Amino acid sequence: MFSRRFKxxxxxxxxxxxxxxxxFSLVFLxxxxxxxxxxxxxxxxxxxxxxxxxxxxxxxxxFVFMWLFFLRGGMTKIAAGKVRAADVNVKWDDVIGIxxxxxxxxxxxxxxxxxxxxxxxxxxIIRGILMVGPPGCGKTYLAKAIATEAKIPFLPMAASxxxxxxVGVGASKIRKLFKRARLMAYxxxxxxxxxxELDAIGRQRSxxxxxxxxETNTTQNQLLVEMDGLKDKQENVIVIGATNAAEGILDPxxxxxxxxxxxxxxxxxxxxxxxxLFRYYLGKVTHDPSLDIGRLARKAIHKSPADVxxxxxEAALIATRYKKDxxxxxxxxxxxxxxxxxxxxxRRMTAREREMTAYHESGHLxxxxxxxxxxxxxxxxxxxxKESLGxxxxxxxxxxxxxxxxxxxxxxxxxxxxxxxEKLQYGTTSSGVxxxxxxxxxxAHLMVWMLGxxxxxLVGDYTIVPKEQLSEKVxxxxxxxxxKIFSNCIKDVEALLKKEKHILDRxxxxxxxxxxxxxxxxxxxxxxxxxxxxxxxx
Amino acid sequence: xxMILGRIxxxxxxxxxxxxxxxxxSQVGCGPTYPKEIVDEAIVQLxxxxxALDVKVKIIGNTVGVxxxxxxxxxxxxxxxxxxxxxxxDVLLSVSRVTLSTDAALNFYIVIAQDPILPEVEVIxxxxxxxxxxxxxxQISRGEFGRRMIIDIKLTPQAQKEKVLRxxxxxxxxxxxxxxxxxxxxxxxxxxxxxxxxxNDIFYMKDIGMGEFLSLQIADRIKGKFITDDxxxxxYRLTAIKGEFLQEGGRSFFxxxxxxxxxxxxxxxxxxxxxxxxxxxxxxxxxxxxxxGYKYDAFWNVEVVDMISQQVLFAxxxxxxxxxxxxxxxxxxxxWYR
Numbered sequence: 001m002f003s004r005r006f007k008x009x010x011x012x013x014x015x016x017x018x019x020x021x022x023x024f025s026l027v028f029l030x031x032x033x034x035x036x037x038x039x040x041x042x043x044x045x046x047x048x049x050x051x052x053x054x055x056x057x058x059x060x061x062x063f064v065f066m067w068l069f070f071l072r073g074g075m076t077k078i079a080a081g082k083v084r085a086a087d088v089n090v091k092w093d094d095v096i097g098i099x100x101x102x103x104x105x106x107x108x109x110x111x112x113x114x115x116x117x118x119x120x121x122x123x124x125i126i127r128g129i130l131m132v133g134p135p136g137c138g139k140t141y142l143a144k145a146i147a148t149e150a151k152i153p154f155l156p157m158a159a160s161x162x163x164x165x166x167v168g169v170g171a172s173k174i175r176k177l178f179k180r181a182r183l184m185a186y187x188x189x190x191x192x193x194x195x196x197e198l199d200a201i202g203r204q205r206s207x208x209x210x211x212x213x214x215e216t217n218t219t220q221n222q223l224l225v226e227m228d229g230l231k232d233k234q235e236n237v238i239v240i241g242a243t244n245a246a247e248g249i250l251d252p253x254x255x256x257x258x259x260x261x262x263x264x265x266x267x268x269x270x271x272x273x274x275x276x277l278f279r280y281y282l283g284k285v286t287h288d289p290s291l292d293i294g295r296l297a298r299k300a301i302h303k304s305p306a307d308v309x310x311x312x313x314e315a316a317l318i319a320t321r322y323k324k325d326x327x328x329x330x331x332x333x334x335x336x337x338x339x340x341x342x343x344x345x346x347r348r349m350t351a352r353e354r355e356m357t358a359y360h361e362s363g364h365l366x367x368x369x370x371x372x373x374x375x376x377x378x379x380x381x382x383x384x385x386k387e388s389l390g391x392x393x394x395x396x397x398x399x400x401x402x403x404x405x406x407x408x409x410x411x412x413x414x415x416x417x418x419x420x421x422e423k424l425q426y427g428t429t430s431s432g433v434x435x436x437x438x439x440x441x442x443x444a445h446l447m448v449w450m451l452g453x454x455x456x457x458l459v460g461d462y463t464i465v466p467k468e469q470l471s472e473k474v475x476x477x478x479x480x481x482x483x484k485i486f487s488n489c490i491k492d493v494e495a496l497l498k499k500e501k502h503i504l505d506r507x508x509x510x511x512x513x514x515x516x517x518x519x520x521x522x523x524x525x526x527x528x529x530x531x532x533x534x535x536x537x538x
Numbered sequence: 539x540x541m542i543l544g545r546i547x548x549x550x551x552x553x554x555x556x557x558x559x560x561x562x563x564s565q566v567g568c569g570p571t572y573p574k575e576i577v578d579e580a581i582v583q584l585x586x587x588x589x590a591l592d593v594k595v596k597i598i599g600n601t602v603g604v605x606x607x608x609x610x611x612x613x614x615x616x617x618x619x620x621x622x623x624x625x626x627x628d629v630l631l632s633v634s635r636v637t638l639s640t641d642a643a644l645n646f647y648i649v650i651a652q653d654p655i656l657p658e659v660e661v662i663x664x665x666x667x668x669x670x671x672x673x674x675x676x677q678i679s680r681g682e683f684g685r686r687m688i689i690d691i692k693l694t695p696q697a698q699k700e701k702v703l704r705x706x707x708x709x710x711x712x713x714x715x716x717x718x719x720x721x722x723x724x725x726x727x728x729x730x731x732x733x734x735x736x737x738n739d740i741f742y743m744k745d746i747g748m749g750e751f752l753s754l755q756i757a758d759r760i761k762g763k764f765i766t767d768d769x770x771x772x773x774y775r776l777t778a779i780k781g782e783f784l785q786e787g788g789r790s791f792f793x794x795x796x797x798x799x800x801x802x803x804x805x806x807x808x809x810x811x812x813x814x815x816x817x818x819x820x821x822x823x824x825x826x827x828x829x830x831g832y833k834y835d836a837f838w839n840v841e842v843v844d845m846i847s848q849q850v851l852f853a854x855x856x857x858x859x860x861x862x863x864x865x866x867x868x869x870x871x872x873x874w875y876r
Contacts, residue, residue: 038571040638044674 008187012180090144096280097273097305098138101131101266105142108262112150112190112238128227128259130198130250131242133266136306139242142266143194146240152190155181159200162219170201170219178226181237190236195223198241202250220251227259268304270399271297277305281312287327296332299378301396311335333518337379340393347384355512356422357382357390360432362507363421364392364414366500367493369526372410374400380507381516389432390511405453408443412489415440420493421504444485454481503529574642577602581636589628594736599745600645604633605736611653611661618661618691626651630663637667646746650736658697660735664688666751682831685762688754695728696737749783749837753792756828757781760821764798770820774798778845789838794821797845814844818851819868825853826862848876 010017034042095102108129131139140156147154157177162170177193184191195201201219227239241260243250254260269277275297282293300308314335315327324331349357365380375394382390394414400407419433452459456477462470497504506525510517572580578595581604585591594605606629613619618626629649637644644667651661665687673683728734728742731750735742757779764776778797783790798817821842840858842851852872853861860866 038635038639039569040571040635040671040674 005187008183012183012187090141090148092145092149095138095142095145097269097277097308098142098266099273101133101138101142101264104262104264105129105146108264109146109149112146112152112236127237127261128239128241129262129264130255130260131240131264131266133244134268134304135244136304137266137268138305139244139266140194140196141305142264143192143240143242147192147194150190150192152192153184153188154192154194155184156194156196158196159198159202162201171222174219174222174226178237185237190238192238192240194240194242196242198243198254199245199249202241202243202254203245204249204251220254224253224259268302269308271301273305274300274303274308277308278312281309282327285312285316285327286325288329291327291329291332296329299395300336301399307339310339314338333379337393342385344383344385347389349384349389353389354382355508356426356430357432358508358511359421359425359504360418360430361390361392361511362504363417363419363424363493363497364436365417365507365522366421366497366504367417368392368394368414369522370496370500371413371492372407373404374398374407375410375414377519377522379516379518380511380522382511383515388435405447405451408447408451408453409485409489412440412443412485413493415443416486416490416493417497420490420497424494424497424501424504440486440489441482444482444489447485448478448481453485454478455484456481500529570641571639572636572642574640577636577640577642577644580640581633584632584636585629589625589632591625591628593629594741596741596743597642597644598743600643601648601743601746602633602637602644602646603648603650603734603736603741603743604629605650605652605741607654608651609653609655611651611656612659622651626661626663630665634665634667634670638670645748646751648734648743648746650734650741652694652736657737658694660692660694662688662690662692662734664731664746664751664754666748678831685759686755688751688758694735694737695733696735696740696742700737747783748832748834749790749792752828752832752834753781753783753794755781756792756825757794759824759828760794760796763820763824767820770816773801773816775801783837791837791839791841792825793841793843794825795843795845796821799846814847814849815868817844818842818871818873822851822853822858822861822868822871826858829858830862843876850874850876 034045037045092102092106131142133139143156144154155177162173181191181193201223203220239260241254255263275293278293278296278300282291300311303311311332312327312335315331318331318334318338319325319327322331361380361382365377368375368377372394374397376397378393378395380390380392385391392414415436418436419429422429422433447453448458449462451461454477458474458477458481462474462478467475503526506529507517507522510521510525578597581595581602582593585593585606591606596603596605606625608622608625610619611622626649629651633647633649637647646667647665649661649663649665651663653659669678669683669686672678673680678686728744731744731746731754733742734744758781761776761779764770764774776796776798778795780795782793782795784793785791796817798814822840825840825842835855837855839852839854842853843849844851850873851868852874857866857871861868861871
């Protein structure tokens with residue numbers, strides 16, 4: 001093993017070794033030469049050495065610059081430096097919140113670790129692992145953890161680094177990367193090549209008579225060749241690719257067995273995962289010990305590990321700005337709001353505009369609280385953000401992966417709540433309803449045209465049928481169904497808001513007084529009115 | 539953290555290696571090749587080993603004296619023979635090497651060459667050690683370096699003195715001349731550079747001072763000017779020049795006495811008007827340049843005496859510098875008759 005390591009080191013670093021040898025030889029000669037001459041002449045030489053060094057450095061810098069840019073084709077140089085497992089230092093236990101993916105990856109890790117045993121019994125060594133999942137879910141982190149745990153070198157590259165203007169440059173970089181990886185595997189027994197955002201070079205190849213996309217094709221072809229080539233070599237190089245693109249985007253040749261053998265799906269974490277993530281990231285900052293992390297995890301539905309980290313970081317920044325020593329729920333709430341809704345912009349509104357906005361948002365709020373089966377109010381605000389003058393921010397009560405008809409209808413009703421509230425109070429409406437209408441109409445259209453949720457007997461996905469193939473009658477029926485959904489929802493919301501006008505007015509007053517109300521305040525007010533109506537609830 | 543620590547450790551190792559290399563280099567640069575305790579031996583050894591020359595060395599204060607006997611020192615024209623000049627150069631080189639690479643505070647060295655057959659005549663060469671360094675660092679030209687060395691061929695002063703005394707004792711028919719000479723003349727320390735010499739295995743030396751050295755060098759240079767400059771050569775014949783560095787009333791000053799005979803009407807005409815402008819101008823220019831070249835300032839003034847007109851020109855240190863910078867001309871300097 002020692003001789004293999006030595007050989008590998010020599011092949012990897014022979015230039016450095018040659019430079020060091022020349023350097024130390026020169027130093028030795030210099031010392032020897034100086035020691036042979038008289039002290040005065042020696043001092044004369046020593047005085048001049050800094051100048052010689054400076055001149056040498058300048059000359060070398062000019063030479064290297066010229067060499068890299070004009071003679072050696074500096075563009076094909078691989079920027080990736082070798083990162084040894086010890087340097088990566090992401091421990092297995094550091095990967096949290098994606099337990100299922102971890103389990104899958106653990107299995108892969110065991111196969112990498114036990115490759116000798118696997119070879120003995122004639123099993124097939126894993127060559128490629130594809131990590132698929134939304135951004136920010138810890139694909140890179142998991143890959144690093146595999147490298148650390150397996151104690152093998154890790155060569156990280158972003159696929160975008162292979163894409164070049166000139167045909168062949170990307171392929172050349174791939175060749176160099178794999179050459180280096182094989183050498184590392186030769187020395188350390190194995191090596192992981194990690195290619196992030198694989199879709200940049202792994203998209204389905206296109207063929208154009210004008211040569212468009214040829215560079216990407218060439219790069220991908222080279223990757224395929226190198227991955228195939230791995231089978232013929234004894235060196236154990238494992239390629240881990242990461243992408244957030246759907247599998248269908250990638251070229252089938254990449255996904256066939258023998259290339260990316262294993263696929264590890266990394267999805268956004270569930271409530272338990274988020275709780276662990278909050279615990280982990282909050283553990284790194286000073287926070288209020290009474291903070292209900294479980295509740296926080298439940299609130300942060302659909303948040304990725306990167307989102308959770310970002311929320312905690314943002315909360316720390318907010319706490320610092322407010323000169324607080326610890327992070328409390330208020331800072332975390334503001335951080336979520338800032339990340340989801342954007343920063344506040346204090347626009348100057350007229351008193352009527354402000355009141356109308358308050359009615360608009362209160363309409364959404366009451367409709368949401370009373371009618372929506374799966375969503376809760378996270379915050380209602382009449383502080384302008386981005387392009388809107390106010391907002392009612394929602395958060396799902398539970399993680400759901402399918403939507404019911406009732407849920408869609410509730411979405412439409414909530415969207416129309418603002419319009420109905422304005423009309424009810426002022427007898428007229430504002431331009432603020434445009435985005436609500438767009439949202440509501442899109443959902444109603446989707447329900448009828450795609451999901452068969454209309455009142456008529458027309459069921460099926462009519463969007464895949466070209467419009468000219470649909471009869472006038474069918475289209476009319478579908479449009480009628482859409483309109484009915486819309487008008488029925490408006491009726492329902494009108495009935496609700498007329499019935500609960502006192503609550504609507506109360507929320508308008510609260511918003512005008514406080515600008516913003518949280519879920520807890522909303523619930524308190526509704527409970528207050530409900531208990532008056534039904535004292536038993538008190 | 540481990541990664542960062544690892545990199546820091548790697549860089550620390552590199553830094554330690556670099557520092558070690560610098561330390562080794564600096565150690566190589568430390569320490570003189572010829573420590574002060576062995577300077578005399580080193581010169582003798584160097585001359586012996588590298589040039590097969592037998593020399594004798596004596597150090598007084600900051601001055602080192604080297605005696606070298608050379609057969610056929612002079613040729614038939616009584617000039618230094620080519621072979622002798624080569625040997626003298628070898629000695630000069632050896633002494634230069636030792637004086638440059640020692641920790642002994644040596645400012646001047648003197649090389650005395652004599653023909654063993656004719657020890658009554660000697661060649662004396664005096665050099666300022668710093669001038670050699672200046673040459674090495676290209677701060678002075680090789681020509682200037684040559685002009686900065688004092689070369690003198692003269693009768694050995696002690697031989698002359700002994701000759702005179704022996705004559706006196708002979709006339710008086712007293713046989714104790716040797717005892718007298720031994721008692722009163724053979725003291726190795728002399729008072730002026732002019733008395734420096736080597737006689738009967740004894741060095742007659744003194745620790746040379748900068749002022750004294752400069753006075754002799756300037757006199758030599760003025761003399762050289764009168765010999766080499768065409769217009770001066772046509773107008774004057776320099777018969778004598780003497781440079782002295784004197785002290786009176788706690789003040790140090792240079793005095794140059796010049797005897798330059800006018801050779802033509804123009805030169806005489808200038809004399810008839812009571813001025814020695816050319817002589818003064820030539821002398822003051824040389825004095826100012828040399829003193830500036832050495833950045834020497836341990837003196838109050840300079841006196842230039844024209845022995846023909848008996849006129850004395852006086853220039854204070856600042857006036858000399860002003861003259862060099864052409865802020866004043868020689869007519870503006872004070873003068874009087876002796």
